[in-house]
Amino acid sequence: MTRRADRDEAELDELYAAPLAEFTAVRDALAKQLRAQGDSAGATRVKSLRKPSTSVWAINQLARREPKRLEALLRAGERMREAHGAAAVREATRAHHELVWELLQKATDVLAEAGIRTPGAHLDGIRITLQSAPTASEHERELLRRGMLTAELEPADVADVMHLLAGRVGGAIEAPEAKEERAKEERAEEEPAEEARSERAETRRKRAKATRGAKERRQRALPERAKRAKPGRAKATRGAKERRQRALPERAKRAKPGRAKAEPKRGRVAVDRAAEKAARAAEKAARAAEKAELQREQAEQRRAEQVERKRQTTLRRAHEKATREARRRAELTERAEAAAREADREARAAERAAQAARQRADKAEQAASEARAEAESAEEARAAAERELDEDASKSSRGRARSGRAR
Numbered sequence: 001m002t003r004r005a006d007r008d009e010a011e012l013d014e015l016y017a018a019p020l021a022e023f024t025a026v027r028d029a030l031a032k033q034l035r036a037q038g039d040s041a042g043a044t045r046v047k048s049l050r051k052p053s054t055s056v057w058a059i060n061q062l063a064r065r066e067p068k069r070l071e072a073l074l075r076a077g078e079r080m081r082e083a084h085g086a087a088a089v090r091e092a093t094r095a096h097h098e099l100v101w102e103l104l105q106k107a108t109d110v111l112a113e114a115g116i117r118t119p120g121a122h123l124d125g126i127r128i129t130l131q132s133a134p135t136a137s138e139h140e141r142e143l144l145r146r147g148m149l150t151a152e153l154e155p156a157d158v159a160d161v162m163h164l165l166a167g168r169v170g171g172a173i174e175a176p177e178a179k180e181e182r183a184k185e186e187r188a189e190e191e192p193a194e195e196a197r198s199e200r201a202e203t204r205r206k207r208a209k210a211t212r213g214a215k216e217r218r219q220r221a222l223p224e225r226a227k228r229a230k231p232g233r234a235k236a237t238r239g240a241k242e243r244r245q246r247a248l249p250e251r252a253k254r255a256k257p258g259r260a261k262a263e264p265k266r267g268r269v270a271v272d273r274a275a276e277k278a279a280r281a282a283e284k285a286a287r288a289a290e291k292a293e294l295q296r297e298q299a300e301q302r303r304a305e306q307v308e309r310k311r312q313t314t315l316r317r318a319h320e321k322a323t324r325e326a327r328r329r330a331e332l333t334e335r336a337e338a339a340a341r342e343a344d345r346e347a348r349a350a351e352r353a354a355q356a357a358r359q360r361a362d363k364a365e366q367a368a369s370e371a372r373a374e375a376e377s378a379e380e381a382r383a384a385a386e387r388e389l390d391e392d393a394s395k396s397s398r399g400r401a402r403s404g405r406a407r
Contacts, residue, residue, distance in 0.1 A: 015049070016148050017064055020057045020114065027051075049150065055125030056149050058110045063147030066106050073099040074141055077134030100130045101318065108322050112329035119330070120323030127315075129153040 011030055018026045027049055035043035052060065063070050076099055079092035107126045111119035132153040133141060143149050 012046075012148060013146070015046075016052075016060050020052075020054065023051045023057075052150055053122075053125065053152065054111070054116060055122040055129070056152055058107045058114075058122065059126055059129055059144070060147040060149055061110050062103055062106055063145065065110065066103060069099060069103055069106070070145065073103065073130065073133060074145060077141075080134045096131075096134065100127065103130055104318070104322055105325070108326045108329065112326055112333060115333070117330065119326035120319065123319060123322050123326075125152050127318075128155050131155070 015023070015026050015030060027046060031043040031047040034040075034046060073096065076092055076096040080089065080096060083089040083092050104123060104127055107123065108119055111122060116122065129144075129149070129152045132155050133144060136144070136153050140149075140153055144153075
């Protein structure tokens with residue numbers, strides 16, 4: 001049973017390691033083989049495997065080409081989940097981001113070598129999947145490690161990040177009950193049910209919508225809060241002014257009796273002035289507090305916007321750099337392919353010229369052979385003629401000799 005499982009594992013590994021264009025053919029051949037061996041259930045399961053997208057295929061190839069980097073990425077995600085204290089979380093996050101960037105560079109090479117004309121269009125999916133590894137389920141991380149992903153990992157939302165950091169930043173240790181509950185949730189998430197994934201995606205969309213709504217409400221509340229603060233300041237100003245106006249007749253009335261009562265009256269005036277000054281100071285402090293609160297909220301909003309802009313700028317620059325590098329490598333590949341095609345054409349032309357030369361040499365050799373044969377025939381004819389002449393001369397000599405003896 002173990003040998004059969006190992007064999008099935010090796011065959012699936014061969015399937016996901018195959019070029020993207022050959023995935024369907026290799027899958028169908030594997031399903032046919034399993035059916036021929038009597039494993040109908042396995043054949044059906046293999047036949048149901050969907051062809052991965054280009055980004056998922058590239059991630060599966062990274063698992064085979066860069067297993068050490070991918071394992072380091074998964075370990076960094078594990079450190080993020082188990083970190084205690086803000087410093088440890090920041091360090092694990094920094095290491096994770098660096099590994100994501102390194103693997104993105106390698107993914108560009110994979111796409112360029114595969115002849116993908118627009119690799120930049122697939123880098124976002126690769127980046128999101130690699131960044132989502134820390135919050136993925138154990139089953140999804142194992143598929144990522146083995147290079148057998150069938151779909152991109154869903155990006156982490158605020159709830160996932162809070163769940164990741166819960167009980168960590170403050171240094172507290174997660175309770176066994178919480179661990180057990182989290183393990184149950186992970187096992188539930190490991191079930192490859194499309195309905196569960198759809199529900200999670202819908203929940204995340206609702207959370208994102210609620211977050212955007214809260215942000216919009218805060219932004220709308222700023223002018224309203226300032227508007228509400230203005231009547232309060234105006235009312236306080238009017239109250240102070242009215243108190244001053246009411247105090248004037250009273251002061252004048254107190255000032256009439258004469259110099260004997262001047263000193264107590266001046267004391268009361270000083271007290272009134274001090275009270276008025278304190279009221280103005282309190283009003284000014286209230287305005288300053290409201291202004292400070294408004295400025296603090298605006299500063300927080302500006303900081304959040306700056307952080308978001310910086311993050312978007314960093315991602316855009318990384319994407320642009322990866323796209324430029326991919327285009328450069330694609331151009332180099334195209335040039336190399338053009339040079340190879342030109343060399344192939346020249347080689348074929350040289351081969352045709354050599355073949356024509358061999359044909360001419362064969363004809364010349366054949367003509368030389370025929371000439372030699374004709375020369376040999378002529379030589380034989382000359383030798384025969386000489387023999388005939390010699391025989392005739394010999395016969396003539398013998399005839400003259402006989403004639404001489406007869407006389």
